[in-house]
Amino acid sequence: MSTALLIEQLLNGLQLGVMLFLMAAGLTLIFGVMGLINLAHGSFYMIGAFACATVAAATGSFWTGLVASLIAAAAAGAIVEMAVIRRLYERDHLDQVLATFALILIFSEGTRWLFGSFPLYLDIPPLLHGAVPLPGGGQYQLYRLAIIGVGIVVAVGLYLLISRTRLGMRIRAGESDREMIAALGVDISTLYTVVFALGAALAGLAGALVGALQSVQVGMGEPVLILAFVVIVIGGIGSIKGALFGAVLVGVVDTLGRLLLPQALTLMLPPSQAALIGGALASMLIYIVMALILAFRPSGLFAAQS
Amino acid sequence: MKNKEGNKMKEILATGLIGLSLAVSGYAHAEPVKIGVITTLSGGGAGLGIDMRDAFTLAIEQSGNEEIELVIEDDAQKPELAVQIAEKMIQSDKVDLMTGIIWSNLAMAVVPNAVAQDVIYLSPNAGPSVLAGANCHPNYFNVAYQNDNFHEAMGQYANQDYKNTFILAPNYPAGKDSLTGFKRFYKGELAGEVYTQVGQTDYAAEIAQIRASGADSVFFFLPGGMGIAFMKQYAQSGVDIPVMGPAFSFSQDILPAVGDAALGVKNSATWAKDLDNEANKAFVEAFQAEYNRLPSVYAAQSWDTANLILSALSKASVKDKEAFRAALKEADFDSVRGEFKFNTNNHPIQNVYIREVVKEDDVLTNKIVGTAFEDHTDAYAEQCSMQ
Structure with missing residues (x-):
């Protein structure tokens, strides 16, 4: 195996991790601040992708579509928070899971009703077509590099937002004691709506970015949601830093596992058997990693709350 | 008052017309037939199921056979849901025939059970190898292809x-x-x-x-x-x-x-829209006129499934399973794929x-x-x- 292939796969893992981070950041923020398990987070991802595909098809510009995806997902998040989620903060987790699961069904069927059952088309912008050369003679797609760049910008932006701004201070305060900051006169319900909309917007951004690589269709958010939950459990629920490390870990382990496990097994087995068993093992790998991490650190790598 | 009399007149006329049409079309249309259609109409795979349903219902509509009743249900691409729907269709709807499943894993969950209860199942898409070989069944007809x-x-x-x-x-x-x-x-x-x-x-x-x-x-x-x-x-x-x-x-x-x-x-x-035969031209034209889009291979296979059923209904009663199976096996219909015959295992012999x-x-x-x-x-x- 050449170094070029290995470098390319490491970048692929990083890109998958960055995409998962955009999903997991919102999920972990919402759980950390409001104590809410939001299964409908994948729906915002889908809304972002559909908004981007529709607007890009109408205006011919991917960038307008990207802006539209942020606005649509944030708006959907704010509306859902005010109409439904707000009633769930005091209820137990089972009620929250049931209600947000219902939201998944409503959003999926609503999207189908609006856009039909056939997948939509969304291509990467012409500016980001092409590839850049890698050391070792390989090539890497420019668009995927751009996704990694967006992820880094969002990570830095979230860090600054939470550690340096007044809003971030309130978010941190809300995480540690929500009754106290309400008593101190902070408008807690507006804060919750803003955090929820922010999380939804990040999911929408991920959906739009990934929609150009994959297919924009109903139900696209749920498989990503499962991985995003794995990420926040590994990283420690409620911690943005944990979400970043967890996402990159899951992305790299998953990508390299898919490459290396079948190849390692060919040393012992005939190629088609090795491909079959290696493929099956690779799909289990991130869950095995999660189980190991939880065995040694039950509350994740960077637990926010003790 | 006038209105009521008008209605009565309509009823008499309608009854007369139905009687007349029965006399013309003869014995084959005289009995009601219930067909259960389980297919994927929601979730990521819905596009396939919708093409299946649209082509199937269009073929039945075009035949003008009003004795056929369709029971259409959405399996959401979930095997456990498909099994429940199949049970309901067999036990309480008492369907004579079943069709519609797109995915092999759903077919494996539903078909063996349904055919064992003496319901005839016609596959418009999935063709898992097990059902073509060791677990083949006289009540199972695959109108699409074997998966390989x-x-x-x-x-x-x-x-x-x-x-x-x-x-x-x-x-x-x-x-x-x-x-x-x-x-x-x-x-x-x-x-x-x-x-x-x-x-x-x-x-x-x-x-x-x-x-x-x-x-x-x-x-x-x-x-x-x-x-x-x-x-x-x-x-x-x-x-x-x-x-x-x-x-x-x-x-x-x-x-x-x-x-x-x-x-x-x-x-x-096994099919493309430019395949040169009369049945195919008529199909593509009818589908486009009705739904304003081009048909897919799933639509073509479902159209053939519907026409196979119609051809068998004109030869035998669906209540006489033995005779109806024989009529299906003859495959005496104009397939949009051209030549179409059934092999010994009720799977197609066709060009690819x-x-x-x-x-x-x-x-x-x-x-x-x-x-x-x-x-x-x-x-x-x-x-x-x-x-």
Whole structure:
């Protein structure tokens, strides 16, 4: 195996991790601040992708579509928070899971009703077509590099937002004691709506970015949601830093596992058997990693709350 | 008062008309027939089920046979739901025939149970190998294909030009059937063999492996959204090794989402909209007129399923299972695929074609460029006890 292939796969893992981070950041923020398990987070991802595909098809510009995806997902998040989620903060987790699961069904069927059952088309912008050369003679797609760049910008932006701004201070305060900051006169319900909309917007951004690589269709958010939950459990629920490390870990382990496990097994087995068993093992790998991490650190790598 | 009398008059007229039509059309239309259709109308795979349902109902409507009642239910691509619906259709709706399932894993959950309860099941799409071989059944008719067929055709086609193919499929029964089918006829070397996860949407890792493998061609089977994602990413990655695959990743329902990345790709199927026969012309025209879109291969297979049922209904009563099965087996209908016969295991004997994705008036579609097999059967018929 050449170094070029290995470098390319490491970048692929990083890109998958960055995409998962955009999903997991919102999920972990919402759980950390409001104590809410939001299964409908994948729906915002889908809304972002559909908004981007529709607007890009109408205006011919991917960038307008990207802006539209942020606005649509944030708006959907704010509306859902005010109409439904707000009633769930005091209820137990089972009620929250049931209600947000219902939201998944409503959003999926609503999207189908609006856009039909056939997948939509969304291509990467012409500016980001092409590839850049890698050391070792390989090539890497420019668009995927751009996704990694967006992820880094969002990570830095979230860090600054939470550690340096007044809003971030309130978010941190809300995480540690929500009754106290309400008593101190902070408008807690507006804060919750803003955090929820922010999380939804990040999911929408991920959906739009990934929609150009994959297919924009109903139900696209749920498989990503499962991985995003794995990420926040590994990283420690409620911690943005944990979400970043967890996402990159899951992305790299998953990508390299898919490459290396079948190849390692060919040393012992005939190629088609090795491909079959290696493929099956690779799909289990991130869950095995999660189980190991939880065995040694039950509350994740960077637990926010003790 | 006047209104009421008017209604009465209408009733008398209607009764008279029904009597007249019965007298004309004869015995075959005289009894009610109930057909249960279980298909995927919600979730990611809904496009396929909707094409299936639309073609099937259109064929029944066009026949003018008003005694046929359709019970249509959505399985949401979930095996456990499909099983519940099937039980309900058999126990409380008392359907005579069943059809509609798109996915092999759902067919495996429903079909063996239904046929054991003496319901005749006609498959408009899925054809798992088990049901073609050891577990074949007189009540099970496959009007589509055996799962391996399209892949076998691609293996045969690859022999012409390629010697070092990289092959790729999801890690589930139909994926294994696919690569097995390809390898059954392909004589060259394999540059690589990879099983991906079911539902996987990012193929960057696999595409990097393809680039590094030195293959001269790529064969992939990735149905639904998986195929859209793969084709887009493959085109964006700049790898220029030719790809090929079964029709599932290039059928009419997903071509618009794949976009120009699919142009020129060779794929295998038993049907294309330009297949030259009268039945096909009528079908494509009727489907387009009714739904304002081009039909997919799923629509074609469902149209044939409906017409097969109609042909059998005109020969035998659905209550006389023995005679009705015999009538179905004759396959005495004008298939949109041209020649169509049933093998001993109730699976098709038919041609498999090679198609190419082309652009006609800005719409992506397929045209036939060659024939991989004539009168092709499946590899499992010998294991079937019905001879």
